[in-house]
Amino acid sequence: MKRIAIISVVAFSLLMAGCASSGNKHIQKETETSVQTKIQEGKTTKTEVKGMFGSPDSVNFTDGGKEIWKYSFAKVKVSGKSFIPFYGLFHNGTTGTKKELTILFDGDKVQKYTMSESAIDTKSGWAD
Template sequence: MKKVILAAMIAATLAGCASSGNKQLSKETETSVQSKIQEGKTTKTEVKTFFGSPDNVSYTDGGNEIWKYAFAKVKVDGTTFIPFYGLFHNGTNGTKKELTILFKNDTVEKYTMSESAINTKSGWAD
């Protein structure tokens, strides 16, 4: 029994958390982005300096550019590592940040920054 508990504790420690996306965005908040980006003034070059290359670039019908940045950090629920119980009740939780910027010519016309919770359940009973 002690070996099972020790194995579960080691697995929980090693699982930790995972992150993906734009690392510069991981440290940002709505307030910090607001201090860096000014609508009508900030240029594409300045945005690249702050956040790097965008994750996704698209265009509006009018030809304006849209840049998207995203970052997600998730942790595995501890119940995942409980023998047998983990088959029925497991998942992840964390946060996701998204920054979307609309450019008109070379300057920022509008932008949005959001942060939301991520919760997934993947057990047989969830």
């Protein structure tokens, strides 16, 4: 019985060590459609955006002085190949998804915004 418990703990630890997420948790479950229902160009204000998504990850300005807010979230999983002794040195990496919400403000109101989701696939083994 003790042996089964130890094996279960080790297996669970390996599974949890293989996943990671980073970025703004507020956009983790957002989609293009859900963002369309929350943000209206020409109407939604900075205060409303901050209330929905929190503080932006980065703030930049255009040459004309307009503000650009960016939010991003990434969730990746380490490839199972990474844990195979010796083989993992040559073939390993991560897969996952990245979401990014970019908002352009004209004064206090949203002028334009984009929400995108893309796949992440990195290879970091010696043979990759």
